[in-house]
Amino acid sequence: MFENLGVSVFLAARALQRGGRGRVLMNIIVIAFVFTNMIFLPSVISGAVESYNVQTIDFMTSDIVIQPREDERYIEDADTLLNRINRIPGVVRASARFSMPASVDFEENTVSIEVKAFDPRDEVEVTKIHEYMNDGNYLGSGDRDEILLGVLVTGHEDKSKDFYDSLGGAAVGDVVTVRYANGVVRDYRIKGIVQTKSYIADYMAFVTADEMDGVLGGTEPNTRATEILVKATDDADLDALKRMILSFGVGEEVKTWEDATSDIVGESVESFNIINNITIIGSLIIAIVLIFILMTIKTFNNRKQIGILKAIGIKKSVIINSYVMQVIFICTFGVILGLLIIEGMVLYFTAFPIEFPDGTVTPIVDVSMLIENTIMLYISSAIAGFIPAWRITNENILDAMRGA
Numbered sequence: 001m002f003e004n005l006g007v008s009v010f011l012a013a014r015a016l017q018r019g020g021r022g023r024v025l026m027n028i029i030v031i032a033f034v035f036t037n038m039i040f041l042p043s044v045i046s047g048a049v050e051s052y053n054v055q056t057i058d059f060m061t062s063d064i065v066i067q068p069r070e071d072e073r074y075i076e077d078a079d080t081l082l083n084r085i086n087r088i089p090g091v092v093r094a095s096a097r098f099s100m101p102a103s104v105d106f107e108e109n110t111v112s113i114e115v116k117a118f119d120p121r122d123e124v125e126v127t128k129i130h131e132y133m134n135d136g137n138y139l140g141s142g143d144r145d146e147i148l149l150g151v152l153v154t155g156h157e158d159k160s161k162d163f164y165d166s167l168g169g170a171a172v173g174d175v176v177t178v179r180y181a182n183g184v185v186r187d188y189r190i191k192g193i194v195q196t197k198s199y200i201a202d203y204m205a206f207v208t209a210d211e212m213d214g215v216l217g218g219t220e221p222n223t224r225a226t227e228i229l230v231k232a233t234d235d236a237d238l239d240a241l242k243r244m245i246l247s248f249g250v251g252e253e254v255k256t257w258e259d260a261t262s263d264i265v266g267e268s269v270e271s272f273n274i275i276n277n278i279t280i281i282g283s284l285i286i287a288i289v290l291i292f293i294l295m296t297i298k299t300f301n302n303r304k305q306i307g308i309l310k311a312i313g314i315k316k317s318v319i320i321n322s323y324v325m326q327v328i329f330i331c332t333f334g335v336i337l338g339l340l341i342i343e344g345m346v347l348y349f350t351a352f353p354i355e356f357p358d359g360t361v362t363p364i365v366d367v368s369m370l371i372e373n374t375i376m377l378y379i380s381s382a383i384a385g386f387i388p389a390w391r392i393t394n395e396n397i398l399d400a401m402r403g404a
Helices: 002-018 021-061 078-086 120-126 209-216 238-247 257-301 303-311 316-351 367-393 397-402
Strands: 064-067 091-106 109-118 133-136 146-150 175-180 185-194 205-208 227-232 253-256 354-356 359-361
Touching (some): 021 257, 021 354, 021 367, 064 238, 064 257, 078 091, 078 227, 091 209, 205 209, 227 238, 253 257, 257 316
Parallel strands (some): 109 205, 146 185
Antiparallel strands (some): 064 253, 091 109, 091 175, 091 227, 133 185, 146 205, 175 185, 354 359
């Protein structure tokens, strides 16, 4: 067995030497770019998904989100619940939000969105919205008659540049009219404009909890919330923290950020996976066609040599293996060169991230993805190299030696 393998290796090495270094190098380069194409797009998609996850945590759900019980609209007595959650080990801070549907008017423009109210002192420890002020200032505790708008809400004077309905270029200092779902109408000065590059976070409006108390019109401060966001410590196990929160007698729905966004992320990842699979299949087809043509030409030109080898007693399996080994050699060096190209591209795009409309993306290369695609490339290439060699070695010896 090992003797036959040694003969196959010897024949493969001699064939590669006689084939010309330039031709072999060109084949290696083509395989390298095929491999790069198989890896790079999935790594960009992985980076985009990771960017979305970070935006979700930083601006929308924090690490854990608590929502009303099933069939209930609000979390009652949210202040008591906040105090209980803030005492749980592993919790940095919790922030209660109260949302109400409203329409926002500016000049002749109207936008229908939810206005979210929070205590700015809590919110700055739970989300990072305050770090992404495009213009103006963040809300302060006790601010009344002022509002914070996302950049997609204020929009552009040229509405063709907007993704959604907007206020047509409202700016800091302008006054907007907010018509709440409960019939209350308030005029607010735009205190700040938020730009996070998240399509969801940038299409929001925020006021302080004190302002919302006035909108609700009660004699006592509002103690209800539509959601409570919980920021965990960096080393916290979110699933364990979720269980601990439930063990503290919290009867509301408690979800990690992954639970809260699983459906949205799942649909996006599924769509991305379809693109990934199309790209990988296309790359494999290119590799198979390239190697099949290469080996077909090579075996056709070597028909006499193959006939002579068979005539002197070399087994067909040894000859076939020699051609498969040539393919393995080309793939091996192609993969190595491809890895170097990928590493260089990742380093470059880490220093200069790719600018997407919804944020910057740095490619993320997963080891399991590398291994899986490398194995698929090897298998596909080996099959593409095996078929032409098998066809030629099955020819009659005399026909092969004549080159008929």
